[in-house]
Amino acid sequence: xxxxxxxxxxxxxxxxxxxxxxxxxxxxxxxxxxxxxxxxxxxxxxxxxxxxxxxxxxxxxxxxxxxxxxxxxxxxxxxxxxxxxxxxxxxxxxxxxxxxxxxxxxxxxxxxxxxxxxxxxxxxxxxxxxxxxxxxxxxxxxxxxxxxxxxxxxxxxxxxxxxxxxxxxxxxxxxxxxxxxxxxxxxxxxxxxx
Numbered sequence: 001x002x003x004x005x006x007x008x009x010x011x012x013x014x015x016x017x018x019x020x021x022x023x024x025x026x027x028x029x030x031x032x033x034x035x036x037x038x039x040x041x042x043x044x045x046x047x048x049x050x051x052x053x054x055x056x057x058x059x060x061x062x063x064x065x066x067x068x069x070x071x072x073x074x075x076x077x078x079x080x081x082x083x084x085x086x087x088x089x090x091x092x093x094x095x096x097x098x099x100x101x102x103x104x105x106x107x108x109x110x111x112x113x114x115x116x117x118x119x120x121x122x123x124x125x126x127x128x129x130x131x132x133x134x135x136x137x138x139x140x141x142x143x144x145x146x147x148x149x150x151x152x153x154x155x156x157x158x159x160x161x162x163x164x165x166x167x168x169x170x171x172x173x174x175x176x177x178x179x180x181x182x183x184x185x186x187x188x189x190x191x192x193x194x
Contacts, residue, residue, distance in 0.1 A: 022076070022077075022078070022116055022117045022172060022173060023116070023130075023131035023132065023171065023172075024111055024114060024115055024116060024117060024118035024119065024120075024130050024131055025119060025120075025130050025131055025132040025133070025134065025168065025171065025172075026107065026111060026119075026120045026121075026122065026126075026128045026130040026132075026133045026134070027069075027119075027120070027121045027122070027134050027136070027164065027168070028122045028124075028125070028126060028128070028133060028134070028135045028136070029052075029055070029121070029122065029123050029124075029135075029136045029137075029138065030124070030125070030135065030136065030137045030138065030139065031087075031123065031124075031138045031139065032138075032139050033137070033139050033140075034137050034139060034140040034142075035135050035137045035140070035142060035144045036144075038144065038146065039146065039150070039152050040135075040144045040145050040146035040147075040150055040152065041143075041144070041145045041146075041150060041151070041152075041153055041154075041155060041190060042142060042143070042144050042153070042154045042155070043142055043143040043144075043145075043154075043155045043159050043186075044142050044154055044155070044156055045155075045156050045157060045158050045159060046141040046142050046143055046159050046160065046161060047141065047158070047159075047160045047161065048138065048141050048160075048161050049160050049161050049162050049182075050062070050161075051087070051138060051161070052087035052088050053088050053089070054161050054162050054182075055069075055136065055161050055162075055164055055165075056068045056069050056070070056088060056121070056165070057069070057165065057181070058162050058163075058164070058165030058166055058176070058180075058181030058182060058183045059162070059181060059182050060162065060182045067096075068088075068095050068096045069096070069119075069121070069164075069165050069168060069169075070082070070095065070096030070097045070119065070121070071095060071096030072096070072165075072169055072174065072176075073096070073119050073168075073169075073172055073174075074096055074098075075174070076117070076172050076173070076174050077117055078117045078118065078119045078172065079098050079110075079114045079117060079118050079119070080096060080097045080098050080099075080118075080119045080120075080121070081097055081098060081099040081100070081101075081107070081110045081118075081119075081120050081121070082097045082099070082100045082101075082120075082121045082122075082123075083100075083101055083102075083103065083104045083106060083107045083110075083120060083121070083122045083123065083124070083126065084102060084104045084122055084123030084124040085102065085123050085124075086100065086123075087123065097121070104122050104123070104124045104125065104126045105126065107120045107122045107126040107128050108126065108127055108128050108129060111128055111129060111130050112129065118130075119172075131147060131148075132145065132146070132147040132171065133145070133146045133147070134146075134164065134167075134168065136161065136164065141161075143159065143164075145190060155189060157189075159186060160182075160183055161183075162181065162182045162183030163183040163184055163185070163186050164183065165181050165183055166180075166181055166183050166184055166185040167183075167185045167186045167187060167190075169185075170185045170187050171187070
């Protein structure tokens, strides 16, 4: 792929012309508490649509053959790891993740070891340093997206946990085809284009 084509796939508000390496990112999921009051873009009208299975597949009623977010990212040469308890029924944690451990505190070291093309999915609290951090609360359904220089704002339009998969795939420069998942990418909202 030519450099210009590559850069055109990245969200325009998140890249500079000199950047070319794929970004690392973290998905942090809180099952039992609301998200902290912190800077970022907060989505307050979120439907859960099945919790963990929907979150990691982008499907309302996932089948065992459906690709997980980690499997899709591995096809883009990402290193992937899952930290904390595994909540997908009828599915082993190895499905696409290079590594699985219950120790959420190890997420920061993993991302530091893979500063480009590293993806950490954390079930629970963790302090991570990544280009983008997407926090999801299941207790009080909402999203909080954080990255350097992001404006602080609240989005009240209806969104879904299903939107996490296609949004992160677009961020990883691998947009999903229409119909591949049930969710839709939120990048136009995140970059202020709609």
